[in-house]
Amino acid sequence: MSSTASRDEERLLVVGAGPIGLTAALALRAKGFAVTVLEAEPEGRPRPGSRAIFVHRETLEHLEHMLHGVGWEIAANGLVWSTKRTFWGDKQVYERTYPALDPNVLPHSTNLSQTATEGLLLDACKRAGVEFAWNHRIESVTTSPDGVELTTDQGAVLSSPYVIAADGARSGVRRALRINMEGDRSDNAFVIVDVAEDEANPLRPERIYYYEHPAVEKRNVLLVPFAGGWRCDLQCRPNDDPTQFDSEDGVRRWVARVLPEKYADRVTWVSTYRFLQVVAETFVDEHRRVLLVGEAAHLFAPFGARGMNSGVPDAVVAAAAIRAATDDPSQARPAIEGFNETRREAALYNRDAAGLALAHMQARDLRIRIKRRTAAFLARVGDRSGTWLDSAPYGPRSRAKTDRRGTY
Ligand SMILES: Cc1cc2nc3c(=O)[nH]c(=O)nc-3n(C[C@H](O)[C@H](O)[C@H](O)COP(=O)(O)OP(=O)(O)OC[C@H]3O[C@@H](n4cnc5c(N)ncnc54)[C@H](O)[C@@H]3O)c2cc1C
Numbered sequence: 001m002s003s004t005a006s007r008d009e010e011r012l013l014v015v016g017a018g019p020i021g022l023t024a025a026l027a028l029r030a031k032g033f034a035v036t037v038l039e040a041e042p043e044g045r046p047r048p049g050s051r052a053i054f055v056h057r058e059t060l061e062h063l064e065h066m067l068h069g070v071g072w073e074i075a076a077n078g079l080v081w082s083t084k085r086t087f088w089g090d091k092q093v094y095e096r097t098y099p100a101l102d103p104n105v106l107p108h109s110t111n112l113s114q115t116a117t118e119g120l121l122l123d124a125c126k127r128a129g130v131e132f133a134w135n136h137r138i139e140s141v142t143t144s145p146d147g148v149e150l151t152t153d154q155g156a157v158l159s160s161p162y163v164i165a166a167d168g169a170r171s172g173v174r175r176a177l178r179i180n181m182e183g184d185r186s187d188n189a190f191v192i193v194d195v196a197e198d199e200a201n202p203l204r205p206e207r208i209y210y211y212e213h214p215a216v217e218k219r220n221v222l223l224v225p226f227a228g229g230w231r232c233d234l235q236c237r238p239n240d241d242p243t244q245f246d247s248e249d250g251v252r253r254w255v256a257r258v259l260p261e262k263y264a265d266r267v268t269w270v271s272t273y274r275f276l277q278v279v280a281e282t283f284v285d286e287h288r289r290v291l292l293v294g295e296a297a298h299l300f301a302p303f304g305a306r307g308m309n310s311g312v313p314d315a316v317v318a319a320a321a322i323r324a325a326t327d328d329p330s331q332a333r334p335a336i337e338g339f340n341e342t343r344r345e346a347a348l349y350n351r352d353a354a355g356l357a358l359a360h361m362q363a364r365d366l367r368i369r370i371k372r373r374t375a376a377f378l379a380r381v382g383d384r385s386g387t388w389l390d391s392a393p394y395g396p397r398s399r400a401k402t403d404r405r406g407t408y
Contacts, residue, residue, distance in 0.1 A: 010034060012322065013150060013160040015138050015173050017041075019052065019114060020294030020311035021166035022121035023063065025130040027319035028164070030066040035130045038152070040137035040167075049269035050113040050194045052308035053226040059312045060106045063121075066316075070124045071106055074117055078110030079227040084207040086390040090214050093379035094386030111226035113194075114308065138167065141176040143287045162322045163290045164315065169276070171296035177285050179292070183278035183351060186301060186358055189242040193232045193251055194269040198262060203230070209393055211376065215257035220361055222393070223258065229268065232258060235361055246272045275301035277355055279347045283314075288325075288336035291318040298347040300354040303361070304394040310350050314343050357395035 010033065014024045017039035025035045055074060064071030080101060086094040101107050125132075137153040147161040150173075165173035174181075197203070205225040212218035220235040234254060236242055244250050256264040276299040283292045294311030321339035325332035363369045372389070379386035391397075 011036060011160065012162055012164070013038060013148070013158060014164045014166060015150070016165070016167035016171075016294075016296070017118075017122070017132065017134075018166060018168055018294065019118050019121060019308050020296075020315055021164070022118065022125050023066075023312050024164040024166050024293055024315035024318060025125050026063070026066040026070070026121070026128055027315045028322070029125075029128040029130060031319050031323040033319075033322070036133055036158075037125070037130060038133045038136040038138060038150070038158070040153075041134065043132065043134045047115045047118065049192070049271055050115075050226055050229065050231050051302075052114040052117065052305070053111045053224060053231055054305035054309075055110050055112070055117065056305065056309045057106050057108050059309050060110070062312050062316050063124075064106065067124050067128050070120065073120050073124075074112070075107055075110050077116055077120065077227060078107075078112035079205055079225055080107045080110050081205040081207050081225050083204070084390065085209075086386060087208070087210045087213075088376035088379070088389065089210075089212050089218070091376075091380055093376055094390040096390070111224065113226060113228070116227065117308075138172050138176075141173050141285075141290065143177070143285045143289045145287050145289075148285075148289045161289070161326070164318050164322075165290055165292050165296050166294045166311070166315070167296050169295040169299055171292065173290065174280060174292055174296050177290060179285075180281050181276075181278035181299070182281055183276065183299075185277060186275045186362070188238040188274070188362060189236040189240065190273050190275065191234045191236060191242060191245040191251070191254075192269075192271050192273060193234075193255060193267055195230050195232065195255060195259065195263045196266045196268050197225070197229050198266065199228075203260070209390065210258070211372070211389070213258060216254050220393075221258050230259065230263070234258075242272045246270050275299075275354075275358070277301060277351050277358070279344065279351050282340060283344050283347075284336055284340045288333050291321070291336065291339055293318050293343070297343070298351065300350055301358050302354075303357040304350075304354055306350040306354055306395075310346060313346070317343055353395035355395075357393055360392040360395075 012033045014021050014037045017037050025037050028035045060071035083097045138150050140151040142149040148163045150158045208223045210221040213221040222233040224231045252264040279298045283297045293314035300306045321335045324335035375385035
């Protein structure tokens with residue numbers, strides 16, 4: 001890393017080079033700060049699976065404001081599906097096709113693997129002059145009213161007036177500050193599989209949700225296309241042994257039943273999750289010098305795509321708060337507390353929204369089961385209930401659509 005990085009008081013430190021650390025670095029650069037990102041792993045480290053494939057327009061807009069061209073670059077690399085369909089068993093209960101895209105406006109969303117997005121963000125950071133210190137794992141954190149000292153696993157001590165911690169779900173920074181996560185986790189497993197598209201003979205790119213898919217003994221299945229592949233999510237029952245579905249044979253069996261058979265030979269990633277639904281009790285340290293963002297601050301079930309998409313505004317608001325605190329030190333504390341309140345409120349909203357989506361899909365509650373079945377019956381006889389069946393697996397729409405701060 002640069003020899004000036006630990007001495008220059010105006011150089012700010014970001015911990016973690018995942019999508020949110022990279023975004024935080026871009027946001028700080030856009031606010032005029034010098035930035036170094038400290039990352040535990042080496043550059044080019046393998047990253048797991050497609051994960052945050054669904055990128056909202058608000059995310060693209062935020063990135064575009066930080067560095068001209070980045071939002072458009074991500075959009076150009078992604079795939080926009082224009083049709084979504086929902087089935088109850090083998091009967092379609094909902095279909096919607098969106099009008100053709102306006103090439104002058106960023107798309108409402110785009111779909112690409114998180115690895116591809118991270119690659120584009122890393123290039124953007126380098127263009128913007130962000131410095132990187134790979135192989136620097138933060139092991140301890142000391143905060144004071146004047147700033148932060150970080151110690152790496154190699155014994156280097158780095159100081160900075162403010163630190164943005166984007167070191168993910170197992171955040172060492174959060175643990176060093178003794179900040180707890182609050183919430184629970186889904187008790188049934190989801191098996192998530194990526195398959196590579198057959199580019200010579202691709203499927204129509206449609207997002208399809210199946211309630212009670214008949215080919216997998218009535219388990220729910222979500223199929224989402226992204227640039228170069230498909231993501232297939234299977235919801236296990238609470239008493240299922242997930243190895244039935246995530247072993248090599250198990251994956252091949254169910255993938256060949258929900259997609260054309262050839263996709264069983266095209267599996268690129270398999271993972272099994274019980275989703276945490278947790279939010280940090282505070283997003284800042286006692287001295288208001290460390291700001292937690294992204295999965296260091298909150299973890300949601302992915303339905304509704306709220307993880308990375310809400311981590312991006314975390315980073316935007318954190319950078320603005322640090323700028324305000326630095327410009328007027330007499331207002332530093334309220335500026336950082338403003339970040340804490342706004343983003344924690346957003347995270348609690350997103351956790352609850354993802355929780356509603358999970359409860360709808362799991363249907364443990366008799367009332368939910370009755371409501372779903374009634375809607376499926378009515379949708380088949382032409383009622384508009386199919387709209388609700390289509391949207392409920394993603395939870396209520398983000399308030400970003402109506403909130404002019406656009407911070408959800
Ligand atoms: C199956 C699945 C599907 C998802 N789908 C979506 C979706 O469609 N849309 C969406 O918005 N979100 C989605 N998400 C969530 C998304 O993947 C996360 O929100 C995102 O990865 C969080 O990014 P992050 O930068 O906060 O953390 P991470 O991606 O975990 O990055 C943290 C980085 O910090 C580094 N690090 C860790 N500890 C230290 C340390 N002590 N010192 C230095 N560096 C450290 C790590 O090596 C890593 O590089 C999904 C998640 C899953 C699991």
